[in-house]
Amino acid sequence: MNKIRYELLHVDKYTGARRGRIHTKRGIIETPVFMPVGTNATVKGLTGRMIEEVGSEIILANAFHLFLRPGLEVLNHFNGIHNFMNWKKPLLTDSGGFQVFSLKGRKITEEGVTFKSPLDGSTIMISPEKSMEIQQTIGSDIAMAFDECVDTKITDYNYFKESVDRTFRWAKRSYEAHNRDDQALFGIVQGGLYSDLRQRSLEQIISIPFDGYALGGLAVGEPYQESEKVLKEFANKLPQDKPRYIMGIGSPTMMLLSVENGMDMFDCVLPTRMGRHGTALTWKGKLNLKNSKMTFDDKPIEEGCTCYACQNHSRGYIKHLYKRDELLAKTLISIHNLHFNISFVKAMRKAIEEDRFREFKEEFFKTSTYPLKN
Amino acid sequence: MNKIRYELLHVDKYTGARRGRIHTKRGIIETPVFMPVGTNATVKGLTGRMIEEVGSEIILANAFHLFLRPGLEVLNHFNGIHNFMNWKKPLLTDSGGFQVFSLKGRKITEEGVTFKSPLDGSTIMISPEKSMEIQQTIGSDIAMAFDECVDTKITDYNYFKESVDRTFRWAKRSYEAHNRDDQALFGIVQGGLYSDLRQRSLEQIISIPFDGYALGGLAVGEPYQESEKVLKEFANKLPQDKPRYIMGIGSPTMMLLSVENGMDMFDCVLPTRMGRHGTALTWKGKLNLKNSKMTFDDKPIEEGCTCYACQNHSRGYIKHLYKRDELLAKTLISIHNLHFNISFVKAMRKAIEEDRFREFKEEFFKTSTYPLKN
Ligand SMILES: [Zn+2]
Ligand SMILES: [Zn+2]
Numbered sequence: 001m002n003k004i005r006y007e008l009l010h011v012d013k014y015t016g017a018r019r020g021r022i023h024t025k026r027g028i029i030e031t032p033v034f035m036p037v038g039t040n041a042t043v044k045g046l047t048g049r050m051i052e053e054v055g056s057e058i059i060l061a062n063a064f065h066l067f068l069r070p071g072l073e074v075l076n077h078f079n080g081i082h083n084f085m086n087w088k089k090p091l092l093t094d095s096g097g098f099q100v101f102s103l104k105g106r107k108i109t110e111e112g113v114t115f116k117s118p119l120d121g122s123t124i125m126i127s128p129e130k131s132m133e134i135q136q137t138i139g140s141d142i143a144m145a146f147d148e149c150v151d152t153k154i155t156d157y158n159y160f161k162e163s164v165d166r167t168f169r170w171a172k173r174s175y176e177a178h179n180r181d182d183q184a185l186f187g188i189v190q191g192g193l194y195s196d197l198r199q200r201s202l203e204q205i206i207s208i209p210f211d212g213y214a215l216g217g218l219a220v221g222e223p224y225q226e227s228e229k230v231l232k233e234f235a236n237k238l239p240q241d242k243p244r245y246i247m248g249i250g251s252p253t254m255m256l257l258s259v260e261n262g263m264d265m266f267d268c269v270l271p272t273r274m275g276r277h278g279t280a281l282t283w284k285g286k287l288n289l290k291n292s293k294m295t296f297d298d299k300p301i302e303e304g305c306t307c308y309a310c311q312n313h314s315r316g317y318i319k320h321l322y323k324r325d326e327l328l329a330k331t332l333i334s335i336h337n338l339h340f341n342i343s344f345v346k347a348m349r350k351a352i353e354e355d356r357f358r359e360f361k362e363e364f365f366k367t368s369t370y371p372l373k374n
Numbered sequence: 375m376n377k378i379r380y381e382l383l384h385v386d387k388y389t390g391a392r393r394g395r396i397h398t399k400r401g402i403i404e405t406p407v408f409m410p411v412g413t414n415a416t417v418k419g420l421t422g423r424m425i426e427e428v429g430s431e432i433i434l435a436n437a438f439h440l441f442l443r444p445g446l447e448v449l450n451h452f453n454g455i456h457n458f459m460n461w462k463k464p465l466l467t468d469s470g471g472f473q474v475f476s477l478k479g480r481k482i483t484e485e486g487v488t489f490k491s492p493l494d495g496s497t498i499m500i501s502p503e504k505s506m507e508i509q510q511t512i513g514s515d516i517a518m519a520f521d522e523c524v525d526t527k528i529t530d531y532n533y534f535k536e537s538v539d540r541t542f543r544w545a546k547r548s549y550e551a552h553n554r555d556d557q558a559l560f561g562i563v564q565g566g567l568y569s570d571l572r573q574r575s576l577e578q579i580i581s582i583p584f585d586g587y588a589l590g591g592l593a594v595g596e597p598y599q600e601s602e603k604v605l606k607e608f609a610n611k612l613p614q615d616k617p618r619y620i621m622g623i624g625s626p627t628m629m630l631l632s633v634e635n636g637m638d639m640f641d642c643v644l645p646t647r648m649g650r651h652g653t654a655l656t657w658k659g660k661l662n663l664k665n666s667k668m669t670f671d672d673k674p675i676e677e678g679c680t681c682y683a684c685q686n687h688s689r690g691y692i693k694h695l696y697k698r699d700e701l702l703a704k705t706l707i708s709i710h711n712l713h714f715n716i717s718f719v720k721a722m723r724k725a726i727e728e729d730r731f732r733e734f735k736e737e738f739f740k741t742s743t744y745p746l747k748n
Contacts, residue, residue: 040698040700041691041694041695042695042698042700042702044700044701044702045701045702046702047702047705048686049682069694069697069698070690070694074670077670077672077690078672078690078691084690084691084694085691086687086691295444296451298452308421308423312421312422313459314452314458316444316458317452317458317459317460320414320444320448321415321416323443324416324443326414326416326418327419327701327704327705328416328418328421330701331421331701331705332421
């Protein structure tokens with residue numbers, strides 16, 4: 001058995017913030033941790049060396065995308081994603097659910113979800129068992145149970161209740177179907193913004209001895225206050241001795257709120273997506289590198305930043321590259337943004353160790369223009 | 375005076391191939407040398423570190439593009455291109471002529487060329503004096519005289535003759551206007567495929583004490599046999615004690631023919647352009663990485679290649695990235711292709727040193743699928 005082990009190092013004296021460590025066969029992940037997203041077995045615009053150099057300890061890949069392309073036959077041939085993309089550190093896969101549920105015309109039954117392939121229109125079913133097969137073929141270090149992520153347009157309480165129970169049945173089936181000894185499996189708590197349904201889902205999911213637990217169905221468009229409520233009420237009800245993952249968040253604000261309430265892991269496409277669109281994340285706020293004010297600016301994106309972009313290039317140069325539609329602009333800003341997010345979780349770790357997480361959070365909002373919202 | 379100095383190390387016993395060295399204030403350039411093209415002050419898809427790692431000793435940038443964007447005010451503010459793009463090794467600029475002459479509606483007068491700015495439609499004149507101003511502001515280590523590159527559709531002998539004489543007058547004006555002590559200036563021999571006009575242009579241009587000489591107006595669509603004829607007749611009439619540059623070539627075939635006849639320097643967008651389009655250059659021939667045969671191929675682009683792409687990734691992975699339109703595909707193939715071209719010139723250097731350039735050339739055509747044409 002080579003699954004992961006979570007070690008709780010310290011809890012901040014004045015908040016629920018946890019400083020921990022996840023031991024995996026591919027190395028140690030210090031927590032809180034931010035996971036860059038590598039949807040198609042590549043973190044957009046970065047080489048493997050760059051991903052390492054920004055400080056990534058673990059990355060995320062999307063089971064749904066990889067299932068479609070390159071497909072299981074190829075992943076199997078290459079003996080899994082680590083070898084396929086030449087990534088040696090830990091990697092987590094989502095279950096494919098989130099993407100499938102976003103597809104138009106997908107049909108949910110007890111068995112699973114049926115949808116038309118975006119590639120060739122053929123009908124595909126993803127069930128808990130299929131999701132486990134996909135993730136086991138991908139060979140991620142951490143797999144996710146197959147859950148239902150309810151359409152954000154649905155507000156019907158009864159639908160959410162049914163969905164919570166279905167997610168529980170699917171979680172049990174995921175757990176049963178999963179049989180890869182060297183891969184951890186996390187369960188996902190759903191329930192939307194309904195307190196009683198979150199509680200119900202939490203009790204159901206933690207009744208299964210998963211290797212870690214996630215809060216799903218947040219950061220899907222709701223105001224940050226709503227996610228904060230869920231975090232405040234439920235984060236700390238997740239088992240103390242397992243990693244706690246909140247899916248799809250990566251803004252400084254949401255990372256702060258999540259950590260404050262005791263979450264350990266996050267992933268988000270935000271840093272690379274914003275990078276490709278010319279916006280940098282800095283300790284003072286967002287910086288629009290397309291702005292004409294950048295033209296003569298010979299400062300780096302962020303003074304004192306040790307990333308490759310800031311160590312080598314000015315805002316003026318990056319603005320020029322961006323305006324000329326040069327690939328290098330996207331790469332440089334993405335490097336900086338991932339480096340920022342990872343530096344941000346590192347700073348949170350230090351604040352927790354020193355029992356000053358609350359001051360850290362207050363100071364951050366005081367000295368930056370990030371709104372206290374997602 | 376910090377201009378360049380050319381050192382002739384050895385001439386192959388059986389061909390005109392030269393092994394040399396160009397001393398510059400930014401380092402030594404071993405010749406023959408291939409110069410990657412960095413049109414907009416970036417070699418497309420590569421970071422500065424990657425450009426260095428593929429072995430580049432000098433890169434080329436385009437005066438015309440840089441004049442339009444970021445423009446002279448910005449280049450001046452940043453104290454030249456080296457500082458602007460953070461490139462510490464030598465850099466050569468073309469004169470802007472080639473691009474201007476390709477624009478529709480440009481007008482040639484004795485003074486220079488008038489054209490409408492592709493940015494805002496305003497009328498711009500580039501003259502020899504303006505070209506020198508642009509290149510001096512860019513601060514390249516080697517600047518090129520402003521010449522007329524005759525439209526490939528023109529076949530009129532008399533037009534070529536006029537153009538050769540105009541190029542001579544412009545060369546003299548370029549030489550007069552140029553006053554940057556730390557920047558070398560090369561003259562360009564024109565004359566199309568007319569032997570007598572090439573001879574006339576050559577005599578004119580070498581009568582001016584430039585720091586190096588180029589053959590221009592080749593590799594503009596003519597069959598390789600035509601360029602070869604010009605190379606055979608004129609390359610070795612260029613001064614022995616100065617670098618000899620043939621502009622716009624970079625295919626293995628044309629590099630071989632050029633070196634065989636005594637040329638030292640080349641530039642071409644081919645390796646990066648092909649890289650962005652999914653084709654790799656290898657010692658055996660071109661390799662289409664989009665081909666479905668690559669899907670399960672776990673070999674690197676080229677076995678034994680020491681480039682970052684080949685040291686880290688398989689053809690199957692790169693094919694997957696390309697199909698998913700991931701930036702990393704373009705970067706990886708471009709890295710490999712530049713590394714290939716630079717390894718190719720390094721192999722030519724060694725063959726010259728050992729007086730076996732002819733065998734090297736024969737062997738290359740025997741073991742590869744490259745046609746003996748451009
Ligand atoms: Zn930075
Ligand atoms: Zn290679």
